[in-house]
Amino acid sequence: MKTCYKCKLSKPPQKFYFRKETLKYRPLCIKCQLLKNMEYRKSQLGKNTYTEYKSSSAYKIKLFKANKSPKKKLALKRYAKSLNGRLKRNINQTFRYCKQLKAMPKWLDNSQRELIKMNYQLAHYLTEVTGIPHQVDHIYPLQGKNSSGLHVPWNLRVIPAHENQIKKNNII
Numbered sequence: 001m002k003t004c005y006k007c008k009l010s011k012p013p014q015k016f017y018f019r020k021e022t023l024k025y026r027p028l029c030i031k032c033q034l035l036k037n038m039e040y041r042k043s044q045l046g047k048n049t050y051t052e053y054k055s056s057s058a059y060k061i062k063l064f065k066a067n068k069s070p071k072k073k074l075a076l077k078r079y080a081k082s083l084n085g086r087l088k089r090n091i092n093q094t095f096r097y098c099k100q101l102k103a104m105p106k107w108l109d110n111s112q113r114e115l116i117k118m119n120y121q122l123a124h125y126l127t128e129v130t131g132i133p134h135q136v137d138h139i140y141p142l143q144g145k146n147s148s149g150l151h152v153p154w155n156l157r158v159i160p161a162h163e164n165q166i167k168k169n170n171i172i
């Protein structure tokens with residue numbers, strides 16, 4: 001026999017709900033449990049839990065993590081304009097472009113990829129310090145007339161942007 005927590009009556013265990021998670025019987029008998037559930041449902045009537053959830057901090061955190069909150073969107077926009085953001089975009093755009101051209105070999109290891117990124121860091125750094133725009137140049141152009149170069153560290157160098165524009169697709 002088991003005593004109900006609410007009505008204080010002793011009842012056989014079959015009159016209680018069994019919880020698989022804890023392998024124990026609930027403290028309330030089935031009758032009291034159903035009454036409690038009904039009371040809870042009555043207390044929730046007329047309440048709009050959805051709009052309450054939308055104004056809760058949990059919802060705001062969820063939006064923030066999904067990059068959808070106005071605050072996060074503004075922060076991302078600001079980051080995209082910053083030096084690091086622009087550098088990251090420059091590297092990623094070139095990676096994508098070189099993959100399209102099949103100019104980036106698949107056998108490049110991580111340290112070689114880091115070397116490529118360092119070239120771009122150097123170009124951005126020189127641009128910031130000297131005020132003269134610098135770019136990363138492919139010594140053997142990716143789309144040359146007679147040959148096509150690769151997007152590998154030993155085919156890269158940092159030169160001022162105006163020299164890069166004069167050079168175009170020629171090897172100098």
Ligand SMILES: [Zn+2]
Pocket residue numbers: 004005006007008009028029030031032033
């Ligand atoms: Zn009871």
